[in-house]
Ligand SMILES: Nc1ncnc2c1ncn2[C@@H]1O[C@H](COP(=O)(O)OP(=O)(O)O)[C@@H](O)[C@H]1O
């Protein structure tokens with residue numbers, strides 16, 4: 001009985017983990033190419049979630065269509081923030097870019113609050129549930145999982161098969177080396193930041209399918225934390241590392257939830273969050289370059 | 296081919312180059328010698344554009360290129376093999392070479408350049424599928440030089456290509472540089488601390504000290520001047 005429940009939860013963990021992974025790829029891409037930690041990461045996820053909400057409630061547009069729309073909005077925001085703020089900070093001390101991305105996060109939260117208010121809001125995408133044997137899963141979550149896998153595959157192909165993607169990979173490997181090959185490093189920075197933000201907004205769309213309580217402008221913080229843990233699990237600079245880090249994180253989060261729920265008198269949800277913090281600390285102490293991809 | 300006049304640059308508030316001027320003639324090997332820390336690498340990086348020039352003028356093939364970005368310079372056939380091993384460690388040797396031919400102009404000549412590179416460095420053909428980061432120091436140095444050749448350059452600036460190599464490999468590096476000049480017709484600006492070996496391989500020499508050019512001449516001139524050898528080259 002317990003094992004069945006655990007298997008079911010672990011399966012759900014994998015489904016959620018794929019989306020977590022996808023939701024971290026943008027963070028890793030930006031860190032890998034620009035060496036900037038986007039502390040406002042969760043706020044961009046939140047904006048993606050509000051794009052979904054608005055498209056659905058105001059225009060009746062399906063969340064599946066919201067994925068590419070949010071990506072394009074993210075590209076736009078990415079280019080705007082890159083050229084107005086980030087560009088000048090790439091060579092500055094780390095504190096400058098930390099403060100800048102932190103402020104951008106707050107800016108986004110306040111703008112969304114002005115437009116939508118600060119209460120929790122939800123939308124009702126009525127899709128059937130399906131019985132997969134190990135567990136019963138709402139179709140929307142399955143779509144989110146498949147969508148994440150497809151996006152990760154597209155990114156993989158982009159990185160390995162296109163000229164622009166190869167240029168990005170070369171900058172991640174060695175910026176000076178990329179320059180002497182004739183790569184326009186400034187443009188790679190701008191494109192990577194924009195694509196990173198685009199991916200992050202798109203992930204916000206998919207994550208709404210896992211938030212039963214609804215979304216609000218301040219929902220981003222916990223996703224920033226989770227994304228840091230996942231990025232560190234996956235080796236920080238690799239978007240695919242991040243994807244697999246997400247799968248591992250989803251498994252651990254859901255598996256531990258099941259086990260914590262057995263302990264009488266504790267609130268399992270709070271403990272899983274504590275566990276994320278603990279994982280982040282432990283990994284940074286033992287293996288700062290990541291668990292999956294050691295170098 | 297290349298004419299640099301009164302170049303100034305540095306890092307933050309610290310000035311490193313104090314108006315050195317040099318001229319590199321087409322089809323020659325010119326070397327820039329001097330002990331550690333005098334600004335040789337900074338000079339090459341400023342000419343290439345990865346360090347921003349503060350003032351001065353850089354003329355390449357009759358055209359002023361002082362403030363052109365690096366990718367435009369590579370497209371015009373001017374490239375740099377930076378000090379240290381700036382290769383793509385997580386890519387295979389073959390992928391590294393293909394990255395060298397990244398620009399459209401270089402892509403056209405990819406097969407031809409690859410043949411040339413394999414004839415100069417047969418070892419790299421065998422190592423094609425290996426990750427560049429897993430190679431020995433000498434092989435990694437070959438990859439960075441080979442990658443620069445893949446960009447179909449007219450002029451290459453080499454920053455201490457023999458650094459950290461065993462004597463036999465150092466000899467091989469200098470032979471290869473000679474071949475690049477004689478067989479490929481490249482113009483080469485070579486930075487070295489290994490004064491003996493480079494004096495033997497060079498057409499013209501500049502000696503740098505504290506960000507300034509202190510002496511210049513043919514290798515014979517430099518070798519015959521005890522003053523220069525003792526004061527700047529430690530020979
Ligand atoms: N990236 C850098 N930032 C700050 N100072 C630097 C940097 N690179 C080199 N320097 C300083 O500039 C001076 C010249 O260095 P460099 O051009 O590397 O000399 P060389 O190549 O002749 O050994 C040295 O004092 C060095 O410490």
Ligand SMILES: [Mg+2]
Pocket residue numbers: 332335336337378454455
């Ligand atoms: Mg140097």
